Amino acid sequence: MITSFLFKNLDRGIIVVVAILLGLAVAIPALNLLTAPDHPFHVPTYLVSLFGKYLTYALLALALDLVWGFCGILSLGHAAFFALGGYAMGMYLMRQIGARGSYGNPLLPDFMVFLNWKELPWFWQGFDMFWFAALMVVLVPGLLAFVFGWFAFRSRVNGVYLSIITQAMTYALLLAFFRNDMGFGGNNGLTDFKDILGFNIQAQTTRAALFAASAVTLASCLVLTTAIVRSKYGKVLVAVRDAESRTRFLGYRVEHIKLFAFTVSAMMAGIAGALYVPQVGIINPGEFEPGNSIEVVIWTAVGGRGTLIGPIVGAILVNGGKSIFTAAFPEFWLFALGGLFVFVTLFLPKGVVGTVSAYLARRKAQGRAADADKLVAEPMAAE
Amino acid sequence: MYRILQTLLITLCLLVSVHVTGLRAADDLAALVATLGTAKLSELDDRIDALARSGDARVIPVLEALGEGNLYTRKADGSVFLTTEKGASLVLLDPLSGAEIGEAAKGDIQKIKVNNSVRRAVRSALSGLTLFSTDTSARLKAAQSMRQTPNADALEAIETALAAEKDATVRKTLDEARAVTLLISDRSDDDKRAAIKTLAESGGREALGVLTSALSSADASLKPDIEAALQQIEQAQVFWNAGQNVWYGLSLGSVLLLAAIGLAITFGVMGIINMAHGEMVMLGAYTTFIVQDVIRTSYPVLFDWSLAIALPLAFLVTGIIGLAIERSVIRFLYGRPLETLLATWGISLILQQSVRSIFGPTNREVGNPSWMAGAFELGGLTITWNRMWIIVFALAVFAALLFLLKRTSMGLKMRAVTQNRRMASSMGIRTPLVDALTFALGSGIAGMAGVALSQIDNVSPNLGQGYIIDSFMVVVFGGVGNLWGTLVGAFSLGILNKFLEPYAGAVLGKILVLVLIILFIQKKPRGLFALKGRAVEA
Amino acid sequence: MNQTISQTKPKSLLYLDGVSVSFDGFKALNSLSFVIEPGELRAIIGPNGAGKTTMMDIITGKTRPDEGQVFFKGDIDLTQRDEAEIANLGIGRKFQKPTVFESHTIWDNLELALNRRRGVFPTLFYRLTADDRARIEEILSTVRLSARRDDLAANLSHGQKQWLEIGMLLAQEPELLLVDEPVAGMTDAETAETAVLLKEIARTRSVVVVEHDMGFIRELGVKVTCLAEGSVLAEGSIDFVSSDAKVIENYLGR
Structure with missing residues (x-):
């Protein structure tokens, strides 16, 4: 049942993207590890990590698209779920440092020794085990989204109200994580990681493996999301987006429908955060900045909301642009980003992928129009 | 018998001193000063006392010189001088007027000898003396210092001064100083009880300290009184602390009101969220900076008027920018509130970066005009003028806006569009025009808010960011389509924030408020003052 | 009247009794009572603001009545349920x-x-x-x-x-x-x-x-209920209702 659920609705576009991602998961590490640094096709390690970072961003955008593109929930809190996943991973990485920290305390991370703490807080227990941390990566954002969504959707908080409330949630988390006594490293966050699963986190092979993991995870999540939105449940999601009260009068519990998508989406964002942290080597409260969440929205919008490939394309395009732009003209990046927001909302509401596929569909329809007479004459075949 | 005599003597002294200060001060004073030269060491204390009772400010340099051992007497006639050196000889100065009288060789005059006991007497006399100064603020200062460091010897001087004092503030301070001093003196328990009562009524941290220290040394019979007084003061302090929190809350609330009110209008009328609203506030603050800059370099006398000049300018500047934004971007996005949110966010990034490019990323200095600076006391409250004026200003803006909405045709149209856009449109209201003007108005108000906020916050490109989420919370909490909702929302959030702060800390308090709002909209998803009925559903 | 309604309650498909609701002081429904039998086709007419849509909102759970009872199939209290539940009970x-x-x-x-x-x-x-x-x-x-x-x-x-x-x-x-x-x-x-x-x-x-x-209602040829100001004005065949003086005054006009 699960396999048919996952794969029956894949179309050519999705299959191509999944294939590309899986190809990259092999090719990029290979080009990095197996070619000499002066080889024309050599991919330097810093680029591997950079691309890996883009892929985690793409996953975050895909997660947002599930709720925004398909259910009309404009969450301005997805960076928070991303950061929570990142912190869960960061806590595992901190525990892996062990006695190698500056203070040499085998149990406590450096910042706790610095704050003169004597024992590990209860919420740091268990994070020395990877499986536990990995569980928390999905559970913590998922639980927050579930509780928050349960309250918000039950009382039918909609539209911009919901956006603002999710932003307030992110802001509250930002303030909380800045506090030293929260026990998450305060302002500085978690950093100076050494190992992941026993491998040196700085090593070229580890970086390549993390990239491959990101690509494979993104591909899997794409398959999963496709299965969700192409199922009847996905159709209900779109129905909620377009005519919420109609859906309700048909007998669907709209709050449950939304809650499921929101929770799954938050979990995916958490996974993205967990893959992001080891590749950039730090997680700090800055990730909760409300601006970050809105930036995710623009990646999705640029690529095309409500398409599955769009957010992936958008996240890679915008972040690639950002890397190039900030290197060349750092002071103009915000102008460019701001302009992008305005441009996309005004002139490209369907995004790049949406516009292209609408264009292709129109061409196809024109091609079909030629055979229209024939179609009318024959009775339509049943589905 | 001795006591009676003493009392008589004191009364006499009082009478004398009143006369001295009041009537023929100069002659008697000179005579008094002159006696210093001939007095024996043991008599000096009394003489100093007498001088002090004169309450004449001219005595001060004489006593100071005496205390420092710089008061001289001529061996020949025992008259008293201040001196300055001039070569081998000394110039003699009249101790009271400071006028030159002549010269003398060093051998002809001698210092008036003092010991520690005299020095102490001088010190206490000096502090008592200013109690009689003709300058009210000097008297107040003296009384305050005596309240702070009580000295049992000064008690009589305080009582004398109290009897003569006319200024109410000084009287009150003196009364408290007397009570404080009395507690450490050897007066009767009944007097002390009265003093405790005075202190209990005056309240404050100082009284609390005095009474606490008195508690340990006091008679057993006095202890219950002191304890009761302490309790009374503590209760009063709880009350005043609550009052101070309310005041801080009102102050924060007025800031929130200023920041949120423009947002509430655009959200109410147009149903859109303007994420660039905070940047309008920021631009208003920068307008103030520019106005002050021009005034500082060209017309420094106008500095006190800088805010009055900046207000209309800020309104115009941000209003025009708002109009431009509405015409060029927002009007194409009606009916798509989420897209509007994104586009205005983009605009906010552009505005922030523009200001950063032009003015630099650091804080710019915006000064307070003189009437905005300083503070005054109201009961146990300390109230700063800038906060005070901002509350007044916020309420004035609110009232003006209420008037605009309720009493003008523009306001009528705005309300019509808020309640039913389609109907308003078919009644012949040009809704696009109303939208454009509403947006300009909302932006203009944000600009004026920026002028006010420049007085209490750092003027930097990030100024607006700090307020935007709180303003949204006010709008969400207060409900859309009703200005009163914004007013109540702003002040209740402000006060709630300030009441939570002492218990939870500033950051945790803020988080709690956010959580409370999220829970609140469970009960009332449309805010406190939401529009009801079928119109809302559309 | 009330008694007859309580007698019909067990059999009736939909049963409204004394339903009132007001928005900001405006009484949209004023003690509205009526009954729908199983298998019945009923037409409801009435001027604008008579409470027709509000009545549907109440039945489908979109609006909660201030007072009154709404029962489906005799004993299912609709005032306690939300839209989705009511839809799943079989009200479209x-x-x-x-x-x-x-x-x-x-x-x-x-x-x-x-x-x-x-x-x-x-x-x-x-x-x-x-x-x-x-x-x-x-x-x-x-x-x-x-x-x-x-x-x-x-x-x-x-x-x-x-x-x-x-x-x-x-x-x-x-x-x-x-x-x-x-x-x-x-x-x-x-x-x-x-x-x-x-x-x-x-x-x-x-x-x-x-x-x-x-014209459409005449074509349906069924029992008609005329609402005005939130309560039932007249009920019966189309000819009976359209000749009722109050209905003419309130709705049809002369």
Whole structure:
């Protein structure tokens, strides 16, 4: 049942993207590890990590698209779920440092020794085990989204109200994580990681493996999301987006429908955060900045909301642009980003992928129009 | 018998001193000063006392010189001088007027000898003396210092001064100083009880300290009184602390009101969220900076008027920018509130970066005009003028806006569009025009808010960011389509924030408020003052 | 009056007694009472603001009454339930303005409306069975949209959207169907066809139609209830009601 659920609705576009991602998961590490640094096709390690970072961003955008593109929930809190996943991973990485920290305390991370703490807080227990941390990566954002969504959707908080409330949630988390006594490293966050699963986190092979993991995870999540939105449940999601009260009068519990998508989406964002942290080597409260969440929205919008490939394309395009732009003209990046927001909302509401596929569909329809007479004459075949 | 005599003597002294200060001060004073030269060491204390009772400010340099051992007497006639050196000889100065009288060789005059006991007497006399100064603020200062460091010897001087004092503030301070001093003196328990009562009524941290220290040394019979007084003061302090929190809350609330009110209008009328609203506030603050800059370099006398000049300018500047934004971007996005949110966010990034490019990323200095600076006391409250004026200003803006909405045709149209856009449109209201003007108005108000906020916050490109989420919370909490909702929302959030702060800390308090709002909209998803009925559903 | 209502309560499909609701002091419904029998087709008329839509809001759980009782099938208290629950109990509703899922195809619209389990997981793992397929085909031909099954609902004409919505209600298989102005904006031919369709539907379930179009109501030929100012003004056959003095004064005009 699960396999048919996952794969029956894949179309050519999705299959191509999944294939590309899986190809990259092999090719990029290979080009990095197996070619000499002066080889024309050599991919330097810093680029591997950079691309890996883009892929985690793409996953975050895909997660947002599930709720925004398909259910009309404009969450301005997805960076928070991303950061929570990142912190869960960061806590595992901190525990892996062990006695190698500056203070040499085998149990406590450096910042706790610095704050003169004597024992590990209860919420740091268990994070020395990877499986536990990995569980928390999905559970913590998922639980927050579930509780928050349960309250918000039950009382039918909609539209911009919901956006603002999710932003307030992110802001509250930002303030909380800045506090030293929260026990998450305060302002500085978690950093100076050494190992992941026993491998040196700085090593070229580890970086390549993390990239491959990101690509494979993104591909899997794409398959999963496709299965969700192409199922009847996905159709209900779109129905909620377009005519919420109609859906309700048909007998669907709209709050449950939304809650499921929101929770799954938050979990995916958490996974993205967990893959992001080891590749950039730090997680700090800055990730909760409300601006970050809105930036995710623009990646999705640029690529095309409500398409599955769009957010992936958008996240890679915008972040690639950002890397190039900030290197060349750092002071103009915000102008460019701001302009992008305005441009996309005004002139490209369907995004790049949406516009292209609408264009292709129109061409196809024109091609079909030629055979229209024939179609009318024959009775339509049943589905 | 001795006591009676003493009392008589004191009364006499009082009478004398009143006369001295009041009537023929100069002659008697000179005579008094002159006696210093001939007095024996043991008599000096009394003489100093007498001088002090004169309450004449001219005595001060004489006593100071005496205390420092710089008061001289001529061996020949025992008259008293201040001196300055001039070569081998000394110039003699009249101790009271400071006028030159002549010269003398060093051998002809001698210092008036003092010991520690005299020095102490001088010190206490000096502090008592200013109690009689003709300058009210000097008297107040003296009384305050005596309240702070009580000295049992000064008690009589305080009582004398109290009897003569006319200024109410000084009287009150003196009364408290007397009570404080009395507690450490050897007066009767009944007097002390009265003093405790005075202190209990005056309240404050100082009284609390005095009474606490008195508690340990006091008679057993006095202890219950002191304890009761302490309790009374503590209760009063709880009350005043609550009052101070309310005041801080009102102050924060007025800031929130200023920041949120423009947002509430655009959200109410147009149903859109303007994420660039905070940047309008920021631009208003920068307008103030520019106005002050021009005034500082060209017309420094106008500095006190800088805010009055900046207000209309800020309104115009941000209003025009708002109009431009509405015409060029927002009007194409009606009916798509989420897209509007994104586009205005983009605009906010552009505005922030523009200001950063032009003015630099650091804080710019915006000064307070003189009437905005300083503070005054109201009961146990300390109230700063800038906060005070901002509350007044916020309420004035609110009232003006209420008037605009309720009493003008523009306001009528705005309300019509808020309640039913389609109907308003078919009644012949040009809704696009109303939208454009509403947006300009909302932006203009944000600009004026920026002028006010420049007085209490750092003027930097990030100024607006700090307020935007709180303003949204006010709008969400207060409900859309009703200005009163914004007013109540702003002040209740402000006060709630300030009441939570002492218990939870500033950051945790803020988080709690956010959580409370999220829970609140469970009960009332449309805010406190939401529009009801079928119109809302559309 | 009250007594007769309580006697009919056990048998009746829908039972409203003394229902009042007000918005900001305006009484939208004022102690409204009436009863729908199983299998009945009932028309409701009344001037604007008479409370027709509010009544539907109350029955379908969108609005809670300030006071009064609303029972379905004798003992199910509708005032305690929300829209989704009430819909699943078997009450369908068609809005005044046709609301269909515009970015779905006509087929998907019907598939979504089909009376199957509507939870998250049943829909997630739902597979279109032969039965469901046949049922959708049947409804498609009932509402005459078979040829357009793969078109987006957004591309339908106004009348076709009305029909699609009726089709969706059929797919929902309700025991009670509330229809708000089904022929508004339809041509005369479409109106006549809609009357036939509704009568057909009413053979297997109860239908309540709110309409302004007196011709359409005459065509239905059923019991009519006239509402005004939130309560029942008159009830009976179309001829009886339209000759009632109060109805003429309040609604029909002279």
